[in-house]
Amino acid sequence: MNTQQTDTAHSLYALYETLPDEVQKRFLEELVQKKYLQIKALAFAGSPINEKRNRVVLGVMQDAFTVPDNFDEPLPDDIINEFYSGQL
Numbered sequence: 001m002n003t004q005q006t007d008t009a010h011s012l013y014a015l016y017e018t019l020p021d022e023v024q025k026r027f028l029e030e031l032v033q034k035k036y037l038q039i040k041a042l043a044f045a046g047s048p049i050n051e052k053r054n055r056v057v058l059g060v061m062q063d064a065f066t067v068p069d070n071f072d073e074p075l076p077d078d079i080i081n082e083f084y085s086g087q088l
Helices: 005-017 021-043 078-086
Strands: none
Touching: none
């Protein structure tokens, strides 16, 4: 630190010491919280936590395919049996 920064730091600390204990406590809690958030941002920078997720666009596949008319009909027995036979 240069001389000006040192003088400023000492002046701020002298001012801090004149504050009531409760105000000092709240100041330190806020300072710790701010540092915690800065460290967390550095630690998880570029991780999926901080990245924006892709938005879902409704209707993007509209008219891309059609549901067959027999969609709700039961499947043939041979196809149902394949689910239970372990062979696909």
